[in-house]
Amino acid sequence: MIPFAADVSIRSGRHREWQLWIPLAILWILLAPLVLILLPFFCVACLIGDIDPLRAIAVFWRILTSLNDTEISVNKPEFFFSVHLY
Amino acid sequence: MNESRRKILDMLAQGQISADEAERLFAALEKEPAPPSSSASDSPPRAKPKYLRVQVEEQKDASLHEPSVVNVRVPLQLLRAGVKLASIIPAQARDHVNGALRDNGVGIDIGQIRPENLEEIIDQLDDLTVDVDKKSEKVKVRIYCE
Numbered sequence: 033m034i035p036f037a038a039d040v041s042i043r044s045g046r047h048r049e050w051q052l053w054i055p056l057a058i059l060w061i062l063l064a065p066l067v068l069i070l071l072p073f074f075c076v077a078c079l080i081g082d083i084d085p086l087r088a089i090a091v092f093w094r095i096l097t098s099l100n101d102t103e104i105s106v107n108k109p110e111f112f113f114s115v116h117l118y
Numbered sequence: 119m120n121e122s123r124r125k126i127l128d129m130l131a132q133g134q135i136s137a138d139e140a141e142r143l144f145a146a147l148e149k150e151p152a153p154p155s156s157s158a159s160d161s162p163p164r165a166k167p168k169y170l171r172v173q174v175e176e177q178k179d180a181s182l183h184e185p186s187v188v189n190v191r192v193p194l195q196l197l198r199a200g201v202k203l204a205s206i207i208p209a210q211a212r213d214h215v216n217g218a219l220r221d222n223g224v225g226i227d228i229g230q231i232r233p234e235n236l237e238e239i240i241d242q243l244d245d246l247t248v249d250v251d252k253k254s255e256k257v258k259v260r261i262y263c264e
Contacts (some may be wrong), residue, residue: 082208092204098195101169108186 034060035100035117043112055118122147150225167263169193175258194263201236204228241242 036057042050078085105114123144128141139162174188207215219226243263250257 085205088206089200091206094199094202095196098193098199101191101193102196103189103191105187105189107189109184 033100034096035102036060037118039114039116039118041112041114045110049112167194169264170197170240170243171260171262171264172258173258175260176255177257178255191264197236198233201231201233204231 034056036055038052038054038056040052040054041049042052056099075085075089078088099117102117103115106112126135126140126143126147129135135143146220170192172188172190172192175185176187177185201213209229212227215227215238216227219228243261245262246260248259248261250259
């Protein structure tokens with residue numbers, strides 16, 4: 033399943049920590065028409081580059097669905113950043 | 119009736135333990151996993167790992183500051199999908215990548231990487247720690263599956 037939301041936390045220096053909850057589901061819905069418009073161009077580009085477009089789409093879809101539960105955090109004395117996709 | 123239960127009943131009969139204590143011991147016995155029936159499986163089967171975790175800890179000039187920590191948890195599914203991505207790279211680009219890898223001392227052909235190879239690595243990757251000592255800082259890289 034593709035990630036539907038992301039938690040992002042950012043803290044810089046002594047400033048307060050920012051916590052954002054990003055509803056990725058809305059982003060996907062907004063991007064869907066754009067993807068449909070760009071799909072033919074993507075297929076043409078794949079054919080020019082000697083890549084099977086169906087296979088490429090399958091791989092990209094698989095990467096997107098595998099992103100669920102990814103966590104990245106960078107904790108430095110002066111900076112903190114974390115993102116969790118779920 | 120097994121040996122442990124008989125022992126508890128004996129202790130209860132001799133007044134060494136109370137009825138409540140005996141009840142607790144019985145409950146603890148029930149929670150205990152059954153001993154392995156075959157001698158071939160000495161260690162319990164490991165749960166299949168779901169994530170690859172990479173932790174990088176960087177300590178600058180002898181603990182004056184808190185260490186910088188980078189913590190990445192990636193689903194193993196993403197790595198498997200990444201391996202598939204290598205298979206759609208055009209031959210021309212693949213040659214460039216292989217050439218660049220060779221120049222940096224990594225003699226592998228990315229076109230030859232198969233999902234099975236990744237599974238072998240995951241099976242072997244219990245816990246790997248790499249210590250990197252530089253002049254003014256110490257970097258510890260820990261990679262493991264969980």
